[in-house]
Amino acid sequence: MASSLAGKVVLITGPARGIGAETARRLAARGARLSLVGREPALLAALAAELGAGHAWFEADVTDQAALDRAVAGTVERLGGIDVVFANAGIASNGTVAVTPVEALVRTIEVNLIGVVRTISATLPHVTARRGYYLLMSSASALAPLPAMAPYSASKIAVEQFGNALRLEVAHKGVDVGVAHPSWIDTDLVRDQQRELGTFNQTLRALPGPFGRVTPLAECVDALVDGMERRRRKVFVPKSLAPLAAIRQFFSSPMAERATMKSAARMVPRLEAEVQALGRAFGEHSVGRGDVPAEPGAGGSPG
Numbered sequence: 041m042a043s044s045l046a047g048k049v050v051l052i053t054g055p056a057r058g059i060g061a062e063t064a065r066r067l068a069a070r071g072a073r074l075s076l077v078g079r080e081p082a083l084l085a086a087l088a089a090e091l092g093a094g095h096a097w098f099e100a101d102v103t104d105q106a107a108l109d110r111a112v113a114g115t116v117e118r119l120g121g122i123d124v125v126f127a128n129a130g131i132a133s134n135g136t137v138a139v140t141p142v143e144a145l146v147r148t149i150e151v152n153l154i155g156v157v158r159t160i161s162a163t164l165p166h167v168t169a170r171r172g173y174y175l176l177m178s179s180a181s182a183l184a185p186l187p188a189m190a191p192y193s194a195s196k197i198a199v200e201q202f203g204n205a206l207r208l209e210v211a212h213k214g215v216d217v218g219v220a221h222p223s224w225i226d227t228d229l230v231r232d233q234q235r236e237l238g239t240f241n242q243t244l245r246a247l248p249g250p251f252g253r254v255t256p257l258a259e260c261v262d263a264l265v266d267g268m269e270r271r272r273r274k275v276f277v278p279k280s281l282a283p284l285a286a287i288r289q290f291f292s293s294p295m296a297e298r299a300t301m302k303s304a305a306r307m308v309p310r311l312e313a314e315v316q317a318l319g320r321a322f323g324e325h326s327v328g329r330g331d332v333p334a335e336p337g338a339g340g341s342p343g
Contacts, residue, residue: 044269046071049119051112053102053159054129056083057325058227059177062261063126064091070265075115075122077108078129102129102155108162122166124268127156127176127199131326132192132229134237135315136308144321145191152195157202164210171214173271175264176203180223180251180281184291186243187304188311207273218267221285222277224254232323239311246303250280 050067054060055076061083064074068091076084076097084097096118098111115122130152133144156176167174179196181189200219207217224230224244233240244252260277267275276282290296315321 043070043072045124045265047073048123049073049075049115049121050124050126050268051075051077051115051122051163052126052128053077053155055087056080058229059222059225059257059260059264060126060128061087062257063128063264066261066265067268068092068095070269072124073119075111075119077102077111077115102159103150105158105162108158112162112166116166121170122163123170123172125159125163125167125172125174126264126268127159127174129155129159130177130195131322132189133321134188134233134318134323135321136188136312137190139312139315140191140321148191149195152192153198153202156199160206168210168213168215173216173218173268174203174206175218175220175268175275176200178203178219178221180221182221183281183285183288184251184296185300187300187308216271216273218272218275220264220267220275220277221281222255222260222263223250223281225260225277226254226257228325229323230254232325236318236323237311237314239307239314243303243307250278250284253278 045067050072052060052064052067052074055064055074056078057080060078064076064087068074074088074091074095076088076095077100078084078097079099079101081097081099084099088095088097096115098114100107100111102108112122131148133140133148137145160174176199178200179192181193182197182200185193200221203217203219210217244254246252255278263275263277263279266272274282274285276285
């Protein structure tokens, strides 16, 4: 049975590695034509060459509107239009607000949230013209707060609500909007955390159910591609997150906070010491890393 994405043009942000790269491979195998938009030109060129003819790549930072606009214009010129947008680009800073430089906190929000907003703004006329589909990358962190994830969680819950509101605005134009909520996925981002921060591994083991599970990349991509093919409203990875999303208010309740605060009182000081010893605010393979170090007292007082 032919995929509903065969012959469709899919623009992916953040496709150089991890979820974005593997999703691109899967979509190409289903006959989609891809526009790869990201910050690592050597990896983008290699991926486009691997996928073969009929695809294009463009170097662009999702926080740079002019670069995004050029990438979108190039996509339309070379591939004829845009049917689907997978707004996938994202980063995650290490550490708490107290030991993370403000530039790293803001950069996380700029890429994860403002990058999605800019991507949608640049592509919306073209997706509307084809009565297309958006899949926006939120996270399981939008469902339950955890210490050391303040900017990441804030950006991801904002992406979810932006998508929910956008869906209402464009439905009458034939455009559908989905929001994806993956938990920990076996990518560079998670492997950096596992390798560099012992407290991350301790926290992961203590988290309940799907919040404490690292999902294989292939399983995540299966769910995302299925979401695009079926123009789903929500995609949860793993699927067992779905019922927890329905009771998300519990995870911010006084009862849940008291339990988390007990473990945070032990974990946070150790994490802050690890991040300060690491000497940088992002994982080794993060394109958001730049030259932002993790400095003692940056953004506040070490606890």
